Each structure stands twice: as C-alpha cells, then as structure tokens.
Amino acid sequence: MRIRAIKRLRSALGTLLLIGMAIFWLIPLIWSVLIALRPENEPIVTGNIFFGSRLTLENFQNVARVTNWGEHFYATLRFVFGVLVVQIVTITLAAYAFARMRFFGKQLLFGAILIQLMIPAAVLIVPNFATIRTLGLYDTIWALMLPYMGSAFGTFLMRQAFKQVPLELEDAARIDGCGWFGVLWHVYLPPSIPSLVAFGLVSVTTRWNEFLWPMIVTQSSENRPLTVGLSRVLRTSEVGALYGQITAGVLVVIFPLMLLFLFFQRQFINSFVRSGLK
Amino acid sequence: MSNLESFLDYQAARRLSTGAYTRLWQRSLPYLLVLPTFAFVFLFTLLPTANALIQSLYQPGNARIPTRYVGLQNYLDLFNPNTLIGADFARIAGNTLIYIFTTVPISMAIGFGLALLLNRKMRALGLFRFAFFYPVLIPMIGAGSIFAFLFADQIGLLNTILRSFGLPGIKWIGDPNWALIAIIMVSIWKQTGFCMIMYLAGLQGLSNDVYEAADLDGATTWQKTRYITLPLLQGTTLFILTTSIAASFQLVDHLFALGEGQPNERSNLLLYFIFQKYNEPRNLGYVSAITVIILAALLIFTVLNFWLWERQTYYEN
Numbered sequence: 001m002r003i004r005a006i007k008r009l010r011s012a013l014g015t016l017l018l019i020g021m022a023i024f025w026l027i028p029l030i031w032s033v034l035i036a037l038r039p040e041n042e043p044i045v046t047g048n049i050f051f052g053s054r055l056t057l058e059n060f061q062n063v064a065r066v067t068n069w070g071e072h073f074y075a076t077l078r079f080v081f082g083v084l085v086v087q088i089v090t091i092t093l094a095a096y097a098f099a100r101m102r103f104f105g106k107q108l109l110f111g112a113i114l115i116q117l118m119i120p121a122a123v124l125i126v127p128n129f130a131t132i133r134t135l136g137l138y139d140t141i142w143a144l145m146l147p148y149m150g151s152a153f154g155t156f157l158m159r160q161a162f163k164q165v166p167l168e169l170e171d172a173a174r175i176d177g178c179g180w181f182g183v184l185w186h187v188y189l190p191p192s193i194p195s196l197v198a199f200g201l202v203s204v205t206t207r208w209n210e211f212l213w214p215m216i217v218t219q220s221s222e223n224r225p226l227t228v229g230l231s232r233v234l235r236t237s238e239v240g241a242l243y244g245q246i247t248a249g250v251l252v253v254i255f256p257l258m259l260l261f262l263f264f265q266r267q268f269i270n271s272f273v274r275s276g277l278k
Numbered sequence: 279m280s281n282l283e284s285f286l287d288y289q290a291a292r293r294l295s296t297g298a299y300t301r302l303w304q305r306s307l308p309y310l311l312v313l314p315t316f317a318f319v320f321l322f323t324l325l326p327t328a329n330a331l332i333q334s335l336y337q338p339g340n341a342r343i344p345t346r347y348v349g350l351q352n353y354l355d356l357f358n359p360n361t362l363i364g365a366d367f368a369r370i371a372g373n374t375l376i377y378i379f380t381t382v383p384i385s386m387a388i389g390f391g392l393a394l395l396l397n398r399k400m401r402a403l404g405l406f407r408f409a410f411f412y413p414v415l416i417p418m419i420g421a422g423s424i425f426a427f428l429f430a431d432q433i434g435l436l437n438t439i440l441r442s443f444g445l446p447g448i449k450w451i452g453d454p455n456w457a458l459i460a461i462i463m464v465s466i467w468k469q470t471g472f473c474m475i476m477y478l479a480g481l482q483g484l485s486n487d488v489y490e491a492a493d494l495d496g497a498t499t500w501q502k503t504r505y506i507t508l509p510l511l512q513g514t515t516l517f518i519l520t521t522s523i524a525a526s527f528q529l530v531d532h533l534f535a536l537g538e539g540q541p542n543e544r545s546n547l548l549l550y551f552i553f554q555k556y557n558e559p560r561n562l563g564y565v566s567a568i569t570v571i572i573l574a575a576l577l578i579f580t581v582l583n584f585w586l587w588e589r590q591t592y593y594e595n
Contacts, residue, residue: 010499011398018395021388022409025467028424029412031435035427090314097311109312116323118580122528122549123572126556126565127326127333150318180307209417211531212553227417227531234423234535243427250420257415265404269411272472273479 032247036060040244059244060252066236066245069252071222072229079144079214079225080207084200086149091199095158096184100170116152125216132217143217144225148207154199157275161192198271205268208257226253327573333566338559352567363564366543366551371571373458374548378526381465386518388466389473394503396474397481411471418468422532425464426451429536451537457545464532469525473518480514481507513587520583527572548572 037055040062097103098110121128128147137143165188173183189196211227218224233249261268334352339345358364396406413421428435429450437447450460484507492502508515530550533539539546539554552568555561 014395014398015400018392018406021392022406025409025413025470027435028421028428028467031428032424090318093311094315097308101308101311103305103308106308109316112324113312113315113319116319118524118576119323119327119573120524120528120576121322123569123576124323124326124330126552126562126569127329128322129556130329131321131326146318147322150315150322152315152319155315205415209415209420211417211419211534212549216553216556227419230417230419230423231534234426243430243433246423247427250416250423254416254420258412261412261415262408265407265411268415269407269475272414273475 032250035244036248036251038244040242059242059248062242063233063245063248063252066249067229067232068221069226069229072224072226075141075144075218075221075223076208076225076227078141079210080204082141083145083148083207084203086145087151087154087203088196088200090149091151091154091158092184092189092196094155095162096180096188098155099159099162100167100188113150113152113155116150117156121147122212125213128213129216138217139219139223141223144214144223147213151199151203153275154203157195157199158192161195162188165191195274197267198274201264201268201271202275205257229253330566330569330573333562334570336563338562340560348563352563353571356564356567356571363561366546367564367568369543370539370546370548370551373544373546374527376458377462377465377547378523380462381469381526381529382519382522385466385469386473386515386522388470389518390477392470392474393477393481394507396478407475410474413468414471418464418529418531419534421464421468422535425460425467425532426535429460451545452541454541454544457537457541461533461536461545461547464536465526465529468529469522473522476514476518477511480511484510516583516586520579523579524576527576 036059037057038059039054039056040059094113098106124147132138132143132146137146169187170183173187178186208225209227210225211231214225214228215231218228221229230249230253233246335347335349336345337348337351355361355363356367359368392410396403427433431437431447431449431452434447434450436450440447448456450456488506488510489502492506497505527549530547530553533545533547533550537545539550548568549572552565555565558565
C-alpha cells in the first residue's frame with residue numbers, strides 16, 4: 001500500500017516537473033505571439049500584462065512594409081525545394097551505385113563523399129564564397145543552392161535503405177527485362193520511400209532555417225530567403241527596438257514549418273531520429 | 279559453306295561489338311551514377327577545404343604589396359596574444375570552447391531527464407513533445423530575435439521577473455559577464471529537444487526484462503537509471519555527444535540578433551567571427567587559418583568518436 005502511494009506521488013511529481021519545464025520551453029513562443037498582437041507603442045507595464053489594452057494586427061501590417069515578404073517567401077520556396085529535388089536525384093543515383101554495384105575505386109569514392117559528413121558547409125563559407133564569385137553566380141538563386149546539392153548524409157541514408165532490399169527481387173526484375181533504371185524505379189525506390197521522406201523533412205527544415213550563407217551570397221531581395229528578410233527587420237527597428245514588429249516577423253518566418261509540424265509531428269520526429277540512428 | 283562461315287563471322291562480330299559496347303556502358307554506369315554527387319562534394323567541400331589550407335599560408339596583398347607566402351605565420355599570429363588578431367582569437371576561441379562544453383552537456387542532461395519523464399504511459403504526450411521539440415525546427419536567427427526581447431534591459435521578461443523578486447535587473451546582452459551566458463541559454467533551449475527525442479528513441483528500444491529482474495532484486499529507480507539505463511544507452515549518448523559538438527560549431531546565427539559578439543568580443547564565436555570578416559580581403563589569411571582550425575577540431579572530434587565507438591563495441595562483444 002505504502003509503496004504504491006509513494007510510486008503514485010513520485011509519478012505525479014514527475015508530471016508536475018514535466019509541465020513546469022514544458023511551460024518554460026513554450027514561453028518564448030507564447031510571448032512572441034502576445035507581443036506581436038499587442039499595440040505597438042504600449043509598454044509591457046500598461047494595461048493587461050498579457051494582452052495590453054487590445055489585440056491588434058498592426059505589428060504585422062507594419063512589418064509587412066519593412067521588406068518584400070512575398071519575394072522572400074518565393075526565394076525560400078525555390079531554395080528549399082530546388083535543393084531538395086536535385087538532392088533526391090543525386091543521392092538516389094549515387095546510393096544505388098554504392099549499394100549494389102561493383103566498380104574500381106568504390107571505397108575511395110564513397111570515403112571521399114563521406115568527408116562531407118565531417119565538414120559542414122557552414123564552416124566553408126569563405127572559400128565557397130570565393131568559388132561562387134569565380135563562377136559569376138553572386139546574387140543568384142544558384143549561389144544559394146549549389147553547396148547543398150550533393151549530400152553525403154542522404155547518399156549514406158539511401159544506401160542503407162537499398163541494402164535492405166533482397167537481391168532476389170533485383171534478379172527477378174532483370175529476368176523480366178528491366179534495365180538498371182527500371183530496377184531502381186520498380187524494385188529499390190518503393191520500399192525506400194520512408195528513408196527518402198525522412199531525408200526530405202530534415203533537408204527542408206535545415207534549408208528553411210539557413211541564414212549565414214544566404215546573407216553572404218545574395219543581395220537583392222528577390223534572391224534573399226525569409227531568414228534574411230527577418231534580419232532586415234532586426235536592423236531597421238534597432239533604433240526603437242520595436243519588439244512587436246520583430247516577433248511578428250519571426251512568426252511569419254516560422255509559421256509554415258510550425259504548421260507542418262503540428263500536423264505531421266510523428267513524421268517530423270521520426271525523421272530526425274532516423275537521420276540520427278544509422 | 280563460305281557463305282555460312284561469313285554469316286557466322288558476321289554474327290560473331292556483331293555480338294562482339296554489342297558486347298563491347300554493353301560492357302563499356304556497364305563499366306562506366308556506376309561512375310556516371312556517382313558523378314553528380316561527387317562533383318558537388320568535390321566543388322563545395324573538398325576543393326574549398328584545400329583552398330582554405332592554401333590561403334591560410336599566404337598574406338593577402340593590396341594595391342602596393344603583392345600577396346606573399348608566409349608559411350605558418352598566420353597561425354603563429356593567431357596563437358600569439360600580443361598581436362591584434364591574436365588577442366581577439368584567444369578570447370573568441372575560448373568563448374567557443376566554453377560555449378560548446380556548456381551547451382552540449384547541459385542540453386544532453388536535460389534531454390535525458392525529459393526523456394525519462396516522458397517514457398511512461400501518459401496523457402498529452404504530443405503536447406509535451408511539441409513543447410520541447412519545436413525549438414529544433416525554428417531558425418536560430420528567429421530564436422535569437424525572440425530572446426533579444428526576453429533579454430531586453432528595461433522591458434524584457436527575464437528582468438521583469440527578476441525585479442518582481444526585488445532583484446536588480448541584468449543587462450544580459452550588454453553585460454560582458456552575462457552576454458556569453460545569454461548566448462548559451464538560447465542554444466540550450468534550442469538543442470534540448472533534439473537530445474530528448476534521441477534519448478526517447480533509445481529508451482523505447484530497451485527491453486523490459488532487465489528492469490523486471492532489477493525490480494525483483496529491489497533496485498531503486500535511481501539505481502536502475504544509473505546502472506542499467508545509462509550504460510545501455512552509451513551508444514546513444516556517444517552519438518548525441520558527437521553530433522551536438524559538431525552542430526554547436528555552426529550554431530551561431532543567433533549572435534546576429536544578440537549583440538554580434540559584443541561587448542568587446544566577450545560573446546563572439548569562431549564561425550560568427552569568420553562571418554563578420556568574410557569580405558575583408560586583408561584578413562583573408564587569418565580567416566582561412568581559423569577555418570582550418572575549426573576543420574581540424576571537427577576532425578579530432580570525429581576521430582575521437584570513431585575511437586570511442588570501436589572501444590565500446592569491443593567491450594560489448
């Protein structure tokens with residue numbers, strides 16, 4: 001009896017601790033929403049501590065004037081999905097070769113590609129900037145996308161998935177007259193879709209949030225993604241530190257991903273786990 | 279006869295030629311498949327790495343002085359606290375080490391604790407997962423912007439709370455003693471969710487048998503966590519540790535919203551320092567040397583990871 005009571009008490013304490021921590025972690029999001037909906041020139045101490053004197057969208061209207069969000073949104077979409085489409089093609093082809101073909105120098109080539117796992121593109125911004133300049137691609141959407149088009153991580157993930165497919169299936173397809181592409185398309189890809197989805201979600205999230213590289217290689221707002229647009233809000237409002245506008249800007253940038261996450265929570269989390277567990 | 283022979287010869291020749299063609303195609307196919315990935319990796323990972331290495335050995339010239347080879351002088355300058363760049367570098371490299379070796383263990387510890395608490399039958403699991411995981415999905419520049427407001431001097435939430443307890447407010451971003459701590463707090467908030475879901479996945483992979491046996495022996499929860507769970511999750515821990523360390527080097531975007539390394543470089547980090555100087559030709563040698571130093575650090579951590587991994591699997595067998 002007593003042991004059960006203690007167990008219950010401890011479980012309740014655990015839940016309480018969890019709730020406390022969750023509130024703590026949610027405060028930045030909740031606070032941003034509240035500040036974004038608060039009248040701009042109303043200090044936090046006036047009116048209701050949560051809502052001010054009234055709820056308003058004027059911060060969103062004002063932040064819309066700071067920069068061209070439509071262009072940034074379009075740039076982000078082109079950047080994120082342009083990279084994703086190219087990545088899917090490149091990693092699938094390479095992974096197939098590494099998983100099921102024998103050729104001279106295979107280990108060496110695979111090793112050379114895996115070096116990318118160790119060296120994140122972010123660290124190489126200076127030499128990569130020089131490359132982009134040399135190629136004459138400064139301030140183009142290509143400058144944004146090129147460094148991410150080949151992915152060691154994706155190649156590795158898809159190679160693992162392809163290796164799970166029984167060889168007999170490939171043999172059967174060959175006998176039925178499938179060429180290499182037919183085999184890849186009909187035999188290897190269908191069971192590997194979950195890996196591809198996992199890779200896709202992680203890729204989309206990371207590209208969506210990219211900041212330093214787009215900041216460096218673009219200049220005109222039509223090529224600058226949402227994150228760089230947000231940095232403009234930060235700089236223009238610095239004088240008065242218009243936090244209502246800043247948080248409104250943040251919400252605009254994170255809204256699409258947050259919405260996706262709300263609906264596909266399990267897929268998102270599974271993708272991140274899968275991308276970690278090799 | 280001769281007709282038939284020539285016909286057979288023709289067939290053989292044809293077979294040979296298609297055979298040769300097919301063989302050539304089959305031989306080159308794997309290379310063609312790998313080529314796009316390899317080309318991109320070569321152009322934007324391998325080549326720039328070599329580029330940084332070479333540039334780090336040169337002193338960039340200007341209109342009057344040509345670029346010249348200086349050997350390891352750039353590195354010597356960086357590690358000499360008496361030079362202008364050396365003083366900055368010592369401070370910023372120190373900050374980066376503090377940043378990584380506080381952010382990573384703290385977010386791992388909290389993540390592990392949360393995973394333990396969440397790994398029970400409970401209601402509203404989705405809500406809790408959202409609460410801890412959403413920071414992983416938002417851009418670091420966005421996180422920085424939100425916290426800029428939480429840290430604000432007069433109207434910030436943190437200072438409002440401090441003052442309501444009668445404590446003096448802290449300037450956070452403007453205060454040389456607190457700026458780096460503020461930067462670290464944002465990263466912990468951001469990273470913990472990742473550690474949590476990785477540990478949660480690890481916990482869900484453990485079998486119940488060991489715990490039932492331990493229960494029969496009357497083990498306490500603490501003992502079970504310390505002597506069963508933690509050792510069994512060693513692989514997970516090692517994995518999170520190395521990925522988080524590598525990620526921390528890159529996790530610098532929030533500095534843009536939080537004081538840009540000021541006051542006096544007290545909260546600056548290596549990658550952000552590179553970002554600040556990328557367009558200053560006269561510093562190209564130094565910036566390249568710092569790039570190489572970060573790459574070397576990443577290499578050391580990776581090798582260490584492999585070594586630990588080998589040792590661990592060795593013991594497991």
